[in-house]
Each structure stands twice: as structure tokens, then as C-alpha cells.
Amino acid sequence: MSTHPLLLYLVMAAATYLSRRAFLRLPSRHFSVRLKNGLSFIPLGIFASLIFPSLFVAEGQLAVQPLFLIASAVCLAVMAVSRNVFISFGVSLGLVVLVSLGVIPL
Amino acid sequence: MNTSETAAWKQGVLDALPITASYVLFGAIFGMLSGQAGLAAWESMAMSLFVYSGAAQFAASSMIAEHAGFWAIILTTCLLNVRHFLMGLSLSPYYQRFSPAQVNALAFLLTDEQYAITLNRFRRYPSDTSYILGVGLSLYIAWGAGTWLGTAAGQWIPDPASLGLGFSFTAMFVALAYYQLSSVVRILTFLLCGAAAVGLTFVLPNGLPVLVAGLLAFAVGYFLPAPEPTETTQPQNAKEVEST
Numbered sequence: 001m002s003t004h005p006l007l008l009y010l011v012m013a014a015a016t017y018l019s020r021r022a023f024l025r026l027p028s029r030h031f032s033v034r035l036k037n038g039l040s041f042i043p044l045g046i047f048a049s050l051i052f053p054s055l056f057v058a059e060g061q062l063a064v065q066p067l068f069l070i071a072s073a074v075c076l077a078v079m080a081v082s083r084n085v086f087i088s089f090g091v092s093l094g095l096v097v098l099v100s101l102g103v104i105p106l
Numbered sequence: 107m108n109t110s111e112t113a114a115w116k117q118g119v120l121d122a123l124p125i126t127a128s129y130v131l132f133g134a135i136f137g138m139l140s141g142q143a144g145l146a147a148w149e150s151m152a153m154s155l156f157v158y159s160g161a162a163q164f165a166a167s168s169m170i171a172e173h174a175g176f177w178a179i180i181l182t183t184c185l186l187n188v189r190h191f192l193m194g195l196s197l198s199p200y201y202q203r204f205s206p207a208q209v210n211a212l213a214f215l216l217t218d219e220q221y222a223i224t225l226n227r228f229r230r231y232p233s234d235t236s237y238i239l240g241v242g243l244s245l246y247i248a249w250g251a252g253t254w255l256g257t258a259a260g261q262w263i264p265d266p267a268s269l270g271l272g273f274s275f276t277a278m279f280v281a282l283a284y285y286q287l288s289s290v291v292r293i294l295t296f297l298l299c300g301a302a303a304v305g306l307t308f309v310l311p312n313g314l315p316v317l318v319a320g321l322l323a324f325a326v327g328y329f330l331p332a333p334e335p336t337e338t339t340q341p342q343n344a345k346e347v348e349s350t
Contacts (some may be wrong), residue, residue, distance in 0.1 A: 005149050008176060012166060012183045013156035019187035021213035023194040025201045034328055041327025042196035042320045043225055044292055045299040046189070047283035049319035050218060052300030053307045054276045062304070068273055072280045079284040085226070088281040089124050093274050100270030 067106055071096045111236040118240020121227065125219045128274040129248035130255065134263045136163055137256020143171035147257035154253040158214065158246060161186045161313065182311075189316035192324070193221045200224075200233035208235055215242030219275065222282045229285060295326045 031039075055068050075092035082088065098104045119126075133154065140150040145167060153163050162183045169179050193216060201209050212235065223241050224233075231237070256263060266272050287293045299319040306315035 005145075006152060008166075008179060009149070009153050009156050011176075011180055012153070012162060013158075015180060015183050016157050016159045016162060016187050016190075017214055019184070019190040020194060020216040021210065023191055023198055024213050024216070025204065025206070025209040026195070026198045031199060036199065037330060038324040038328030039196050039199065041292070041295060041323040042192055043286050043323075044283075044296045045303075045319035045321070045323030046193060046196070046218075046316055047222070047279055047286060048296050048299035048323070049303035049316040050222075050279045051276055051283065052304050053315070054273075056304045057307050060308075062308075067270075068276065071273060071277065075277055075280045076284055079281055085121070085278075085281045086124065088284075089274075089277045092280070093124075093270075093277045096270035096273040096277075100268065 067096060067099055070106075111234070114231075114234050114236040115240040118223075118227075118237040118242075119244050121223055122220075122241040122244040124274070125223065125278055126244045126248040128271070128278075129219075129245050130252040131263070131266060131271060132160060133249040133252020134256035134260070135252075135266065136160065136167070137253040137258075138260030138263055139164070139256075140167040140253075141257055141260060143167040145170065147254075150253055150257050151250070154250050157183075158249060159183075159187065159217070160249070165312070185311045186313035189218075189313055189320070190216060192317060192320035193218075196320075197221065197225065200228045203233060204235060212238050212242065215239075215246055217245060219278065220245055222279055226282045226285055291326075291330065295323050298326075299323050 051072070055065055055072060056062060058065060071092040074095055075088045078088040078091050079085070095104070099106050136154065137147075137150050140153070140163070141147070145153070150167075153166070157163055157166075165182050165186060166179050169182065194213070197216075201212070204212070215238070220238075220242050224238050227233075227237055264271075283296070287296060299322050302322055303315045303319040306318055310318070
């Protein structure tokens with residue numbers, strides 16, 4: 001690649017920034033009740049698409065990852081009981097780390 | 107900065123703490139891998155400080171190692187970034203109260219994790235710039251510091267896969283998604299979008315499945331017969347605000 005690296009990083013930065021800024025503040029007149037309801041559902045799609053592939057895709061193949069599935073279920077269960085993101089995050093990640101280190105057998 | 111702004115800023119830093127630690131680790135991994143791909147330390151740092159997008163940076167450093175062309179790298183960056191369109195759109199109601207200059211500045215700090223943490227906060231509290239800055243700057247500094255660590259001491263960084271630390275982002279997303287699963291329709295939409303995202307992973311370039319799943323969820327919400335107006339409505343008085 002002959003282009004100066006700094007130019008590449010600046011164009012990458014501009015592309016990334018513009019995608020972040022584009023729809024971040026639309027005029028409020030555009031928000032009907034139906035549109036607001038649609039917008040309230042977007043996080044479901046985004047969260048699902050950030051979570052599910054890490055549970056069901058490994059090395060480009062469809063795969064069930066039991067440890068991650070169990071840890072996710074534990075995370076949701078702890079959230080249901082504690083309503084505390086820190087505790088749920090810590091317990092579920094701690095479970096994965098302990099199993100990965102062989103401290104807890106699976 | 108008044109007392110409530112300081113409190114919101116501190117709460118943002120605190121809420122971001124688990125992910126701040128993960129950002130340091132994964133920033134360090136980026137610094138190490140980009141060095142192996144042939145980037146100088148200043149180049150890795152410049153990329154982290156200017157671009158500030160893990161997905162785009164990992165892809166770009168790998169493509170640079172393979173001598174990919176300038177526009178191929180830019181196109182890949184754009185494809186990976188399309189998910190930000192929907193994230194911005196879903197945050198838009200909460201950013202109405204900010205000035206254009208504030209939105210312009212805060213936009214730079216929007217990442218998947220910052221999105222998840224701030225959205226969770228705005229369910230219960232009015233949106234405020236102090237909180238967003240607390241979260242966003244913590245993560246930005248962590249990413250930059252991690253990258254620097256990776257370029258300086260890459261050989262001592264633990265392999266996150268062998269420790270299971272790759273699960274840290276998923277754990278945070280699962281915990282924060284819990285609050286979104288407030289009705290049967292929303293749970294079914296979540297499962298439908300998850301299945302679609304897994305299927306699309308095999309046929310679409312990285313980054314696009316998030317966009318399609320987000321649009322699918324939007325369509326379900328938009329065409330539902332009975333709108334649920336509560337999620338994007340900001341709490342207007344203290345009685346609606348729960349403690350964390």
C-alpha cells in the first residue's frame with residue numbers, strides 16, 4: 001500500500017465518525033408514536049446480533065458453545081434475582097474463566 | 107461541573123468499569139497484533155486515537171499485513187460501521203435535548219459497549235452529557251492505553267481465548283439485554299433477530315448482520331398493532347427514577 005498511513009487512518013476515522021453521527025440527532029418532528037415504538041425495538045436486534053453469533057458460531061461454522069450458553073443463562077438468572085449488572089457480569093464471566101482454567105470441570 | 111453532573115460523570119465511569127478493563131486488554135491485543143502486521147507503534151496509536159473502532163482496526167491491520175489496497179480497507183471500514191446508523195437512530199430520542207455541538211462531540215465516543223451501557227441508563231434517568239462522557243471517555247482512554255501497552259509489552263499479554271476473557275463483551279451485552287426483554291413479543295423478537303443474525307453471519311460481510319437484525323426488530327416494533335411508547339420516553343420526574 002503506497003498511500004501514507006496517516007491518510008488511511010484519517011479517512012477511516014472520517015468514515016467511522018460519519019456513521020456514528022449520521023442519525024444520532026434527527027429532528028423531533030420525525031418521531032411519531034409508531035416510529036418511537038419501532039426505535040424501542042432496535043436494541044433487541046442489536047443486542048441479539050451482538051450476542052447470538054458468539055454463542056452459536058465458532059471459526060466460521062455453526063456450533064453450540066455449551067460453556068457460553070450456560071454462562072449466558074446464569075447471567076440472565078442472576079440479573080432476574082439481583083437486577084445488578086456488575087454482579088451478573090462478574091458471576092457469568094467468572095464462571096467462564098474458572099472453567100477455562102480447569103478449576104471447575106464442565 | 108455542578109454536583110449532579112459530577113455524580114452522573116462518576117456513575118458513568120463506575121458503570122463502564124468492567125468494560126474499561128476489557129478495553130485495556132483488547133486494546134493491548136490490537137497493539138500487539140498490529141505490530142506483528144508491520145505497523146509502527148505510532149501508527150497503531152494513531153489508528154486507536156483517530157478511528158477508535160476495534161472491529162475496523164483489527165480488520166484494517168490484518169488487511170495492511172496482506173498488502174490490501176487503500177479503498178478496499180476503507181470499504182471494509184464502511185461495511186463494519188453501518189451498524190452505527192441504527193445505533194444512532196435508536197439513541198436519537200435521547201440526544202434531542204443536546205445541542206448540535208454536544209452531539210457532534212459525543213458521536214465520536216459511540217461504540218457498541220458505550221451504546222449498551224448508556225441506553226440502559228436512559229431507561230431510568232434523563233439523558234445527560236456528563237454520564238455519556240464518563241462512560242465514553244473511560245472506554246476511549248482504556249482503548250488508547252491498552253493499545254500503547256500492546257505496542258510496548260505485547261509479549262506479556264495473556265491470550266484472552268485461553269482464559270475465556272473473550273466472553274466479557276457477551277456477558278455485558280447479555281446482562282444489559284435483560285432489561286429489553288420486558289414482554290413476550292420483545293423476547294420473541296430478540297430470539298428471531300438472534301437466529302437471523304447467526305444465519306446472516308455466513309452470507310453477509312461482518313457488520314451487516316447487526317444492521318439487518320436491527321432493521322428486523324424495528325419493523326416488528328413499527329408494525330405492531332399496539333404501540334409500546336414507554337421505552338423511548340424519558341423519565342421526567344424523580345419519582346420515576348429508580349436507584350441503581
